[in-house]
Amino acid sequence: MAAPLANNHISVDCVVLGFDGESLNVLLSKRSGCDSNGKVFMDYKLPGSLIYQDEDLDDAASRVLKELTGVSDVTLTQFKAFGSKDRTSNLRDVHWLEKEQAKVKRIVTIAYFSLVKLDKTLEKTVNTEVAEWQRLNQLGRLAFDHNLIIAEALKAIRREADNNRALIFNLLPKKFTASQFRMLMEIIYDKQLDVRNFHKKISQLSYIIPLDERQQGVAHRAARYYRFDKKAYSGSR
Amino acid sequence: MAAPLANNHISVDCVVLGFDGESLNVLLSKRSGCDSNGKVFMDYKLPGSLIYQDEDLDDAASRVLKELTGVSDVTLTQFKAFGSKDRTSNLRDVHWLEKEQAKVKRIVTIAYFSLVKLDKTLEKTVNTEVAEWQRLNQLGRLAFDHNLIIAEALKAIRREADNNRALIFNLLPKKFTASQFRMLMEIIYDKQLDVRNFHKKISQLSYIIPLDERQQGVAHRAARYYRFDKKAYSGSR
Numbered sequence: 001m002a003a004p005l006a007n008n009h010i011s012v013d014c015v016v017l018g019f020d021g022e023s024l025n026v027l028l029s030k031r032s033g034c035d036s037n038g039k040v041f042m043d044y045k046l047p048g049s050l051i052y053q054d055e056d057l058d059d060a061a062s063r064v065l066k067e068l069t070g071v072s073d074v075t076l077t078q079f080k081a082f083g084s085k086d087r088t089s090n091l092r093d094v095h096w097l098e099k100e101q102a103k104v105k106r107i108v109t110i111a112y113f114s115l116v117k118l119d120k121t122l123e124k125t126v127n128t129e130v131a132e133w134q135r136l137n138q139l140g141r142l143a144f145d146h147n148l149i150i151a152e153a154l155k156a157i158r159r160e161a162d163n164n165r166a167l168i169f170n171l172l173p174k175k176f177t178a179s180q181f182r183m184l185m186e187i188i189y190d191k192q193l194d195v196r197n198f199h200k201k202i203s204q205l206s207y208i209i210p211l212d213e214r215q216q217g218v219a220h221r222a223a224r225y226y227r228f229d230k231k232a233y234s235g236s237r
Numbered sequence: 238m239a240a241p242l243a244n245n246h247i248s249v250d251c252v253v254l255g256f257d258g259e260s261l262n263v264l265l266s267k268r269s270g271c272d273s274n275g276k277v278f279m280d281y282k283l284p285g286s287l288i289y290q291d292e293d294l295d296d297a298a299s300r301v302l303k304e305l306t307g308v309s310d311v312t313l314t315q316f317k318a319f320g321s322k323d324r325t326s327n328l329r330d331v332h333w334l335e336k337e338q339a340k341v342k343r344i345v346t347i348a349y350f351s352l353v354k355l356d357k358t359l360e361k362t363v364n365t366e367v368a369e370w371q372r373l374n375q376l377g378r379l380a381f382d383h384n385l386i387i388a389e390a391l392k393a394i395r396r397e398a399d400n401n402r403a404l405i406f407n408l409l410p411k412k413f414t415a416s417q418f419r420m421l422m423e424i425i426y427d428k429q430l431d432v433r434n435f436h437k438k439i440s441q442l443s444y445i446i447p448l449d450e451r452q453q454g455v456a457h458r459a460a461r462y463y464r465f466d467k468k469a470y471s472g473s474r
Contacts, residue, residue, distance in 0.1 A: 009246045010320070010345050053343065057320035081318045081347045083247070083294035106290065108247050110318045110345070163399050 011109040012061040013048030013146070014076060015153040016069075018118030018133060019171040021180050024187045025118060025133040026150060027126070029068045031143055033096040041092065045143035046150070047131065048109060061112045070127035075170075076112040079156035080149075083108035087145040096143070109144075113153040115170040136187070158188060166233055175211060175225040178202055202226070207233035248346040249298040250285030250383070251313060252390040253306075255355030255370060256408040258417050261424045262355060262370040263387060264363070266305045268380055270333040278329065282380035283387070284368065285346060298349045307364035312407075313349040316393035317386075320345035324382040333380070346381075350390040352407040373424070395425060403470055412448060412462040415439055439463070444470035 016027040028044040035041055047068040051060040057078065066072040088094065088107055097107075116122055118133065126133070141147065161167045171184060182198045202208050207229045214222040253264040265281040272278055284305040288297040294315065303309040325331065325344055334344075353359055355370065363370070378384065398404045408421060419435045439445050444466045451459040 051320070054322050056322055057318060057345065078318060081294060081315060083288070083347065085291050085293055108294065108345070108347070110320065159397075159400060163396060 009107055011048050011050045011107050012057060012064055013046040013082075013109045013111045013149060014061055014065045015046060015111060015113045015150055016065065016071065016074065016116060017113065017136070017153070017157075017171065018116045018122065019180075019184055020118040020133075021173065021176075022183065024136045024171075024184070026136055026139070027069055027071065027131060028134055028142070029131050030129075031096065033092070033099060036091045036095060043092075043143060044132075044134070044140070046111075046146045050107070057110050058112075061110075065114075069131035070125050071122070071131075072125070074114045074116050076114050077160075078110060078112050080152055081108055081110050082145060082149060082152075084145065090144070093144050109149075111149050111153065113157060115157070115167060117171060117173055119173060154188065154190075161188065166228070166230060169228040169230075172228065175213065175227055177215060177223040177225060179223060181208075181226070206236050246344055248285050248287045248344050249294060249301055250283040250319075250346045250348045250386060251298055251302045252283060252348060252350045252387055253302065253308065253311065253353060254350065254373070254390070254394075254408065255353045255359065256417075256421055257355040257370075258410065258413075259420065261373045261408075261421070263373055263376070264306055264308065264368060265371055265379070266368050267366075268333065270329070270336060273328045273332060280329075280380060281369075281371070281377070283383045287344070294347050295349075298347075302351075306368035307362050308359070308368075309362070311351045311353050313351050314397075315347060315349050317389055318345055318347050319382060319386060319389075321382065327381070330381050346386075348386050348390065350394060352394070352404060354408060354410055356410060391425065391427075398425065403465070403467060406465040406467075409465070412450065412464055414452065414460040414462060416460060418445075418463070443473050 014027075018025050018027065027047065029047040030042065031045045032040065032042045047065050049064045049068065051057065055063070058076065061076045061078075062072065065074070065076070085106060087109075088097065136150070139147065139150070142150075157167065168184065168188065172181060178199055179195075181202070182193055182195065185198075186193055203210075209227050209229050209232075211225040211227060213225045215225070216222065251264075255262050255264065264284065266284040267279065268282045269277065269279045284302050286301045286305070288294065292300070295313065298313045298315075299309065302311070302313070322343060324346075325334065373387070376384065376387070379387075394404065405421065405425065409418060415436055416432075418439070419430055419432065422435075423430055440447075446464050446466050446469075448462045448464060450462045452462070453459065
């Protein structure tokens with residue numbers, strides 16, 4: 001590593017969530033190491049690392065995300081610090097830490113979330129040798145307490161979206177169908193929504209603008225596209 | 238100190254806000270030390286300290302608050318981590334840290350807030366030798382970045398109260414007048430509210446129950462008391 005690690009007790013972790021029009025995905029960093037029996041393993045963790053001396057938390061989060069995944073220029077929002085003494089107690093994690101980073105007993109991590117459109121432009125920036133997107137509903141057991149951190153990120157996003165609906169539209173493509181929007185809301189709020197009621201609701205929202213354009217090349221009936229009008233939304237609040 | 242300081246890089250700080258019926262106050266810890274010229278000074282800081290090994294963040298916050306102020310049994314909510322590299326750069330703070338705690342260059346602090354009724358029962362628990370309440374609108378310059386931390390606590394409280402109005406009533410006495418409620422809202426949201434509109438709004442809220450009781454022994458016209466009905470509030474959402 002390039003700069004001295006002043007704080008071998010403080011890390012940042014990034015929960016980058018991307019919607020691909022069908023499912024919500026999280027950007028993970030590949031990890032390999034040896035377990036206590038000397039057996040090689042490969043698993044996944046959130047992109048995260050210890051912070052450098054003279055590095056602010058927000059700067060550290062951006063740097064680590066870029067270094068570990070290739071992704072940059074996304075808005076990272078700090079949402080919670082995780083400092084349970086048990087979070088680094090799994091033996092596999094202990095061995096990996098000792099080899100890769102430093103001999104530390106305890107790490108407090110400051111967690112960030114980011115909501116992005118998972119489109120081709122973004123996909124190109126991901127370094128697939130070391131990072132990959134995984135569906136949120138198909139995650140295995142991640143390193144440390146990273147499953148918990150993702151669950152808490154979703155809670156924080158819900159709380160924030162209740163106040164500021166615009167947050168959700170960071171995940172949607174510029175042009176989206178009503179069912180894409182509905183599926184995303186169903187995932188984030190973890191509940192089924194009535195299709196007809198949802199369409200009705202959309203038609204009443206001044207900031208969701210129906211476009212003349214429809215889906216192309218789909219087997220089923222081509223759905224209309226909508227766009228989110230940020231200005232109208234700010235005005236409606 | 239009793240237990241080993243595993244992490245001389247991580248601290249917790251508590252922003253305990255109490256409403257006394259007139260103004261919003263913050264619980265501060267008295268600090269004395271020597272500045273770089275050897276001159277003794279006395280100033281104020283948030284109750285906060287480095288965390289112990291094997292101590293969860295939430296536990297550390299409760300412990301530190303009790304040790305430094307005497308106050309216990311309050312709900313502490315984690316709201317933000319502060320880790321700017323400049324937050325411990327003031328010379329006065331550097332000297333105080335070296336003498337009182339440890340030789341550290343950089344401390345990331347995890348901040349908590351708590352909203353309490355500043356009544357006689359609570360006041361009795363405060364150890365006034367080392368701690369005191371100060372009016373929020375009359376604060377001087379506090380140690381480290383503690384003025385910033387208090388400002389950010391207020392922002393977090395506003396965000397949270399937008400979703401959950403019940404939070405605000407943690408600050409009010411069980412029986413409160415309409416003007417006490419209004420004054421508190423004015424302080425928290427930092428804006429003047431129209432008296433008549435506010436009264437009208439209150440009368441429309443199912444969870445604010447007018448009582449038959451009125452203020453006693455006041456020079457001006459005795460105001461009616463109200464109470465907050467938690468059940469009615471949960472039902473109204």
